[in-house]
Amino acid sequence: MKAQHHRDCLQPGASLELIPNIGSALADDLQLIGIQAPRDLIGRDAFVLYQELCAKTGQRHDxxxxxxxxxxxxxxxxxxxxxxWHYTAQRKLLYGQGRPEGGDAAPDVRRTPSRPVTPSG
Known part of the structure; x- marks a missing residue:
């Protein structure tokens, strides 16, 4: 069962899979980059975690x-x-579409959160 509130995830021994949207595959990915418990996500940057995952695995992820x-x-x-998927529009606004031809590929992993991409219109 998924947590209803973040406080449910702060207990010692809480599983990453308590977090809504996180299943076993993403929990494994998070552990691969050093996120062992839900509390480890507090204060982290999603784009930096994404970059770390891409670098660690040597591939661009969806x-x-x-x-x-x-x-x-x-x-x-x-x-x-x-x-x-409620975050898709925000991601596209911050980091763009990915490929210049407009495909919805993964963002360019060389970008940093301090340099968000603004849609060109």
């Missing part, structure tokens, strides 16, 4: 992974649980 990281971090900040 942009929905970034959306899901955004949802999980917001939840751990105290925001109400929301489906990961």
């Amino acid at each position: 942009p929905c992974v970034l959306d899901t990281f955004m949802a999980a971090i917001d939840f751990m900040r105290g925001a109400p649980a929301a489906p990961w």
Whole structure:
């Protein structure tokens, strides 16, 4: 069962899978980059985590992974649980579409959160 509030995830031994939108595969990905418990997401940047995952695995991941990281971090900040796809528009606004031809590929992992991409119109 998923947590209803971030406080439910702060107990010792809480599983990453308590966080809404985080299943076993994403929990494994988070553990791969050093996130062992839900509380480890507090104060983290979703885009930085996404970059770390891409670097660690040597591949670009689907942009929905970034959306899901955004949802999980917001939840751990105290925001109400929301489906990961509610973060897609925000991700596209901050980081662009990915490929110049407009495909919805993963964002360019060389970008930093301090230099968000603004849609060109």
